[in-house]
């Protein structure tokens with residue numbers, strides 16, 4: 001459904017993406033994670049046809065989206081701070097979206113308005129940051145576009161609203177499978193929602209794997225320093241913390257029976273590292 005092959009893109013002389021490749025054939029929910037400035041938004045703009053790659057191929061549904069109305073009619077791209085007209089209220093934005101998106105689901109839009117307690121008569125310029133994110137999310141989800149791209153949809157939303165967002169996304173995707181690509185800094189919260197994860201780092205795709213495979217990785221081992229060092233056998237841990245004669249290390253290994261038995265035979269405790277901490281360390285390591 002989407003293909004990015006050897007794509008390079010820069011703003012003037014400043015490279016934002018360097019020779020990146022990935023593809024997705026299934027209508028899955030894909031998360032894009034990366035540190036600030038990693039290139040997530042740039043990648044989304046290329047997929048939405050807002051920019052043209054300097055080098056390489058970007059395709060959605062087999063078509064290059066830049067300057068291609070037939071291709072972009074299958075795409076709904078909700079930018080982080082979507083530029084709505086300053087005179088519109090919520091109802092205007094939904095009405096215009098309903099004309100624009102061929103598969104628009106008005107019932108869903110109305111349900112989501114209630115879920116997020118958005119007043120249709122309210123001017124968009126008067127919405128809080130979280131309320132504006134909610135509106136963008138409502139449009140993104142109700143568009144039912146075959147390729148839906150949501151840049152930081154939970155930006156500014158509190159934990160309860162983020163939970164509602166994830167629930168709505170899951171339900172809507174189950175009923176109408178489509179490719180939903182979303183960027184996030186809250187990877188812990190959406191890991192049960194998405195099927196695969198793309199990690200962008202230093203202008204490149206560092207990982208593209210199923211979320212289950214990535215979640216397996218990252219293990220904390222803790223215990224006496226000498227015992228930890230014995231198990232490390234010279235390998236470099238992702239993170240180290242020391243307390244007196246004890247040591248705790250994060251290893252880039254799977255949390256499986258083999259490692260649980262190894263830890264136990266060395267007299268060490270073992271626990272799964274949080275995905276967010278694992279990814280932070282992986283992107284630290286890759287610098």
Ligand SMILES: Nc1ncnc2c1ncn2[C@@H]1O[C@H](COP(=O)(O)OP(=O)(O)OP(=O)(O)O)[C@@H](O)[C@H]1O
Nearest residue numbers: 011014015016034035036037038039040041042043
């Ligand atoms: N309009 C622009 N002009 C010049 N440089 C830009 C522009 N937009 C982005 N960049 C640069 O391109 C790089 C990638 O930016 P991008 O916005 O794609 O990152 P991001 O991963 O979405 O970041 P964040 O998580 O902070 O939103 C950064 O170095 C950024 O400074």
